[in-house]
Amino acid sequence: MSGVGLDPRTAPTFPMAAKTMLGDTQLRKNVRHATDVIQAKRARVVAEMPDWQQLREAGKQIRQHTMEHLDFYLEEFEANCTRAGGVVHWARDAEEARRIIVGLVKASGSDEVIKIKSMTTEEIQLNSALEAAGIHPFETDLAELIIQLGEDRPSHIVVPALHKNRQQIREIFQKKMNLPELGERPQDLADAARMFLREKFLRVKTGVSGANFLIAETGGVCVVESEGNGRMCLTLPETLITVAGIDKVVPRFQDLEVLLQLLPRSATGERMNPYNSIWTGVNAADGPRTFHVVLMDNARTEILADEEGRQTLNCIRCAACQNACPVYRQTGGHAYGSVYAGPIGAILTPQLQEMKHAQSLPYASSLCGACYEVCPVKINIPEVLIHLRNKVVKQNTAGVAGFFDVEASAMKAMAMIFRSERRFRAAQRLGRVAEGPLVHKDGRGEGWIGWLPGMLGGWTQVRDLQEMPKETFRDWWEKRAANGR
Amino acid sequence: MGVDGSAGSARAEVLRRIRAANGGAADGVAARVAWEGVTREYRRSGTRVRELMLELLEDRLRDYDATVVRTAGGDVARSVARMLAERGVTRMVVPVGLRAEWLPSGFEFVVDEGLSAGELNGFDGVMTGATLAIAETGTVVLQNVAGQGRRAVTLVPDYHLCLVRLDDVVETVPEAMARLQGTAELATTFVSGPSATADIEMTRIKGVHGPRFLDVILID
Ligand code: SF4
16 A cells, blocks of 8 residues: 655645755665756757757747636537547546546446556545545556555656665565565566566556646547556556546647657656557547546646746646756655655645645745756746745735735745846846855865845755856856857 | 536536636637647758658667668568567467568467457567657557557557558658647557666666567568
8 A cells, every 4th residue: 555645734844854854865865866867868868959949938838828728628628528438527626536536436346446657646645545445556657666565655756766776676576576586676676567567457447547638629638658557557447537637738639749749858858758648538449448537626726816826737747847956856755745846846736735735845945947947848937936935925924014024025026036037147147146145165165055044044944055056057058059069 | 427416516616717717718719819829930840861861760769679670562571570580479469450461471460359458468479550650759650540450459468560661750740740630539659669667766677568679660
């Protein structure tokens, strides 16, 4: 059974959790290694693309456009999916989504389901709900299997078990699969998982998946993956239940030409991930006979209503921002107290919680801008962070005048800076001057900031912040381009 | 599931919230016009001459350990025989509609007419055609049509031999999507290399659940 999901309502605040994680050197080593590898791969395959910036711009516009016409595209998706033999359900919140899915599994006559890795099912803590109803969920993604057998929790959107190394994985498999002789080469571990799960794939009659994209024009659903476990869950069972946030819709089939270029290169540093599956409703001779889609809101419409926060919904869950974030790379994912970790978690989680929980997350960032640089759909995460900090301050100080007003107006000023690229650059340059008095050098001559004023102090209480690089990445990049590389 | 009171109201409520957030209901005609206005300055077509494009495809496929050979139209069966012998496989499943002249003698080919997953599991491999291939990403695209078959068939066996006609190779992803537009509703699978994972210390491991080996024959 999987451990209890990460729940922002009960998780310790980020600074407290981060402090614990920082003491776990093995974890930090594992996370550092994994993110280094993905980042290097990503950089290589992105550099191959002469039109990367044009793709990012198109990706951003497609996502923005979708959100502006979201009701139209959801209804179009529903009509086309239904016409093709699918059944569409709507859920206002996690509770409702869980109830629908548990009901559908029961109606399928199965007390077991095979599952594809899906952050949405993590978000709604579906596994606990299934177990409570006497249904056994089998995770089939290798990383999710490691998490489930290890009674652990995911710590990364794309590679949920990246905080574990092979020895740790081997111990889990030896114990839970009853394989005392198991070797520790990655291939041995993958073979063990293949044996363990193949039997489930061939037996279990009901599958549960998330979705990467819902295509309004055709009613089709697209899932991208690497291992083939996704394809197993999508094609072998008799009943397939797909749950997706309402933000997953894209207008037309053609839009995949942009998103299928942006996503794999950003997520795993591959030109294309090994498998993309696109299916539309049911086909009597291919795949499940019964297909359900659950369209879930769960506070997404609240985010949509927030003018500055709504760009959060453009996210395609590639995790590039996590890999690039110096804070995430130090703490790993669990410190965020939510299934969405790293920069995207820092902005998404508090908003999914309607700003009632996880209020320390908007502070879990050094605002270095690395997340914005790598985001394939150009979500301005620093801008949203500042906006949310402002909201947190407002919520916490409603009716209290004085000191907090200064903080609030500082946040407003920063929000304004992040909205303009020109101002952002100027501020970065200024920041390197202004931070001067706060920096002290460590033994290796690297500069660290041990203390920051005001609310930013929440972060530096437990963590020294590395000083800003002498040259911003943008400055460096432009100089490099100007010199003809 | 029937639309009982509460399910119906969930739909109405979510749509109402979206419209409130967006300041009104979206208009389908306006949406279509706005969609046309999305800036698409990325590459819509390839720039390489055909030979270089084919080399790129071979390169990308080999990058993932596929064996790639080119063969003339009349020589397909001989190439298939050589490839199967090299892989040491003998018992193959094939989809309905795969061209008979592509099948060499000396091997067992069983046509999939709704085999169970357990039965598919018993084959050494599967051999199919492809709708198209994308050079830049090293991808073959399969659809549920004659010669390519059901999705499960190319998934369960441990080895996949894929036959691609050179006329069906495009350079970029946008060209591929444009070709697929007319058949967008068919079950479609993009395959780029064999099944793989990097979940253990970011080491690429082949074949967790899908076929561990993928080979491609390009037919002139
Ligand atoms: S915010 Fe951007 S970079 Fe981060 S996961 Fe989402 S799409 Fe990827």
